[in-house]
Structures are given as C-alpha cells and as structure tokens.
Amino acid sequence: MTPRNYVRADLAAIKAYSPAAPNCELDLSDNTNLWGTPPSVDAVIAEMTRGALARYPSSNAQAMRVALAGYIGMPVECVVAGCGSDDILDSIMRAFVQPGDAVAIPDPSFSMASVFARVSGLRPLLIPLTPAQSPDIEAMIGSGVRMLYLCTPNNPTGGVISLADIENVLGNFNGLVIVDEAYAEFSEFTAIPLLRSYENLIVTRTLSKAFGLAGLRIGYAVCAPLLAAEIEKTRGPYKVNAVAERVGASVVCNDRQWVARVVAEVRENRERLSRELRQRGYEPLDSSANFLLLPVKEALTLANRLAERSIAVRAFDNLTGIGDAIRVTVGPWPMMQAMLDALDGIVA
Ligand SMILES: Cc1ncc(COP(=O)(O)O)c(C=O)c1O
Incomplete structure (x- = not known):
C-alpha cells in the first residue's frame, strides 16, 4: 500500500x-x-494579555457577533462567525445539503465555491453568466438543485446582482440561496434587508476586504437563527481565535x-x-x-x-x-x- x-x-x-x-x-x-x-487594531493587540492566549476563546465568538449584529442591524442570533468566509461557505455546504446533491453556481464566480462543494461530495452545477455578465436567474431558479450560490459584487467580474433579481430567486427557488457579499462595502448593495422577508437566504460577509483583516481570518453569515445554529453545529467550537475575536469586535465598532x-x-x-x-x-x-x-x-x-x-x-x-x-x-x-x-x- x-x-x-x-x-x-x-x-x-x-x-x-x-x-x-x-x-x-x-x-x-x-x-x-x-x-x-484599521487604526484600532494595534492598541487592541497590545492590550491582549498572555493569559488571554493561554485559554480558549469564547466558543462562538459571542462579543464579536454582538458587534457584527450591531454593524448590520440584525439580532445576534442571526450571526454566525468563522475562520474567514471560506470557512463559513464550507460549513454551509456541509450543513444543508447531502453528498451527491447539486449546488448551482454561476460561471465565472468565486472559484472556492465549487471547490468547497466538491470537497463535501456535492456536485457543482456551473451556470454560465449571461452575455451581460449577470447570473442567469431563470436558469438558476429552474436548475432543480437544492442550493444556489450567488456572489455580489461577483468575483472575478465585479458586477452586482439587482435586488429585484435576488428577490425573484428567493421567492421562486425551492431551496437555500447563499449570497456571498465579501465585497459588499465597496458597492451600495446588500441583500441583508431581505432576511426579514425570506427565510431561505444566507448572506456571507468577511472582514478580509474593506476591513483590512485578511490575516486574522474572520468571516460571518447572516441568516435565520435556526439556520445559524445548524451552521455552528457543522464544526468544532473556537473557529474564531482570541485575537481575531477582540480585533474584529473593535474594528466594526471603532473603525467604520x-x-x-x-x-x-x-x-x-x-x-x-x-x-x-x-x-x-x-x-x-x-x-x-x-x-x-x-x-x-x-x-x-x-x-x-x-x-x-x-x-x-x-x-x-x-x-x-x-x-x-x-x-x-x-x-x-x-x-x-x-x-x-x-x-x-x-x-x-
Ligand atoms: C467572493 C469571495 N468570497 C469569499 C472569499 C473568502 O474570503 P475570506 O475567507 O478571507 O473571508 C473571497 C476571497 O477572496 C471572495 O472573493
């Protein structure tokens, strides 16, 4: 062997x-x-004691989730944090679909979405963007899969999906819809308000881009509390380390x-x-x-x-x-x- x-x-x-x-x-x-x-980072790291590093952080990044909930204007039960939005996307793929199920993903889009799907034994169904470089909404709704991934602004094209198109998908697709908003701060667009009307929506975000913390690996999902609790269950506790939790909470409160x-x-x-x-x-x-x-x-x-x-x-x-x-x-x-x-x- x-x-x-x-x-x-x-x-x-x-x-x-x-x-x-x-x-x-x-x-x-x-x-x-x-x-x-951002400016508040250095002081927060300097103030951290060795004692804080010798112990585990909070099991679900409670203090940072409270800060993130305030930032996006949603209840803390709707927020689940992870080691970058990579970790969040990976966890979502494991939480809600079974090996063998298909996930529809626009093409081109964030390459890791298909990778996480495949690693979890899912089948990525790549649906080409339209000639205007938008997701083919009708094809995605009619794809017959259990989960859709959308990315807005889309990596690597940079285009945004309209709120009307996202609402069309949420209302007509029979399954969960991930909207990856890693670059949301750079656009004027967010699907987060739609969470009040649609329970099949999961928005993923990150502090790696506009917030300048790629090295600390902080991402989060915003969704119905029941879905957030299921995402938590897919991995061990302590996904957000102690330094990341403190710095993450500080930047969303102090560095906007x-x-x-x-x-x-x-x-x-x-x-x-x-x-x-x-x-x-x-x-x-x-x-x-x-x-x-x-x-x-x-x-x-x-x-x-x-x-x-x-x-x-x-x-x-x-x-x-x-x-x-x-x-x-x-x-x-x-x-x-x-x-x-x-x-x-x-x-x-
Ligand atoms: C669209 C998109 N989603 C998610 C990520 C992952 O970001 P992170 O894991 O740093 O939060 C990236 C990184 O480039 C991205 O472009």
Whole structure:
C-alpha cells in the first residue's frame, strides 16, 4: 500500500489553491485592503494579555457577533462567525445539503465555491453568466438543485446582482440561496434587508476586504437563527481565535470611518484606473468591488511578465464567456500607477 491508496479519488482530482506570485513586491492579486489595517487594531493587540492566549476563546465568538449584529442591524442570533468566509461557505455546504446533491453556481464566480462543494461530495452545477455578465436567474431558479450560490459584487467580474433579481430567486427557488457579499462595502448593495422577508437566504460577509483583516481570518453569515445554529453545529467550537475575536469586535465598532474613507478612495481609483486602461485600449469590466477584471489575449504570459517586474495579478485562463483575463486589486494610486507603468513597459 502507498499513501495514494488512502486518498479519495474525487479529492485527489481537486487542485490545491495556489496564491499568485507570492514573492512580488506589489501584490495586486488577492483583493485585500492595500491601505493596511484599521487604526484600532494595534492598541487592541497590545492590550491582549498572555493569559488571554493561554485559554480558549469564547466558543462562538459571542462579543464579536454582538458587534457584527450591531454593524448590520440584525439580532445576534442571526450571526454566525468563522475562520474567514471560506470557512463559513464550507460549513454551509456541509450543513444543508447531502453528498451527491447539486449546488448551482454561476460561471465565472468565486472559484472556492465549487471547490468547497466538491470537497463535501456535492456536485457543482456551473451556470454560465449571461452575455451581460449577470447570473442567469431563470436558469438558476429552474436548475432543480437544492442550493444556489450567488456572489455580489461577483468575483472575478465585479458586477452586482439587482435586488429585484435576488428577490425573484428567493421567492421562486425551492431551496437555500447563499449570497456571498465579501465585497459588499465597496458597492451600495446588500441583500441583508431581505432576511426579514425570506427565510431561505444566507448572506456571507468577511472582514478580509474593506476591513483590512485578511490575516486574522474572520468571516460571518447572516441568516435565520435556526439556520445559524445548524451552521455552528457543522464544526468544532473556537473557529474564531482570541485575537481575531477582540480585533474584529473593535474594528466594526471603532473603525467604520476609516473603512468609509478607504471605500471612497477605492471607488475613485477604480474609475481612474479603468479610464487609464481604456485609454490604452483595454476593456475592463464595470466593477462595484475593489478590483477590475481585464480581458487580455494571454493572461498567464502577461501575469508572468508583470511578476518579472515584481507585480502580482491574478491570471485567469479562458474564463467562460470572457476568455483570458487578469484581475487587478485596486489600491492607493501610486500602486496603480506602478501597474500602469509596468504594463506600458511590457507593451512597448
Ligand atoms: C467572493 C469571495 N468570497 C469569499 C472569499 C473568502 O474570503 P475570506 O475567507 O478571507 O473571508 C473571497 C476571497 O477572496 C471572495 O472573493
């Protein structure tokens, strides 16, 4: 027997996630917050005693959930926190559908949604975006699956789904609907108010993007209390570590003005970058997130050439309906200018 005899064939077929060019000086590949972390973080970490680290944190991140509930205006029983929204999405896939069931996922969308589905023995049913780069709502409603995943603003395209389309899905789809709002702060859109009318909705959020805490791994779901309790049951306690819980609670209470300033700058720089790229003949997709998707001829080659100049972007090989593309995180303007200069150097 070799170790290979013990692996699950379906799991062996899944490629492990690999970050783009991790050694580049300028990393525009992962849509994190390029302005850094919010101001209250340092003091909270400095105040933490070693004693707090020697003990387990609260079993379900109670204090942080209270803070998050205040931030989104929902009761705390509706909030479940986890180790990044990756963990939350993974837990949802395990909580409500059985191995062998199918989950409908727009294509292209957040690649880990399909991965988590497959790891849980589910069948991802990929439904191509329409030519306008929106989810095919009718196809999703009629897909006959048990669960739908939607992402708004969508990664990697950046487009938002209208509230009317989401309500149409919630009212007409016979199953649970996940709305992944990892980038919600950058758009003016949230489906959270619909939770008061629809019990088949689970909204997932993260502190990794606008709140600048990707390294602490904090995500959360907002849904009916019964569903939140079921998600909690799918994993062990203590998914949110003690440092993350304290810092997470602090930033959602104390750092919202900082986040608002970052969001305003992202929007300004996103439109400026888009204009600059258009002047160079590119056609970036309209985005409501902190990134732009740029269809290009040979994405891998371009990403490698940018990496030679120490700039990391995410390359996509032949995205459905789009073809090759690179995704660029929007950051402070000097970083954007460095990216444009590098592009100019490559093209020249
Ligand atoms: C759409 C979307 N959902 C979820 C995540 C996962 O974020 P995290 O696990 O850091 O909360 C990401 C990360 O890039 C994302 O783009």
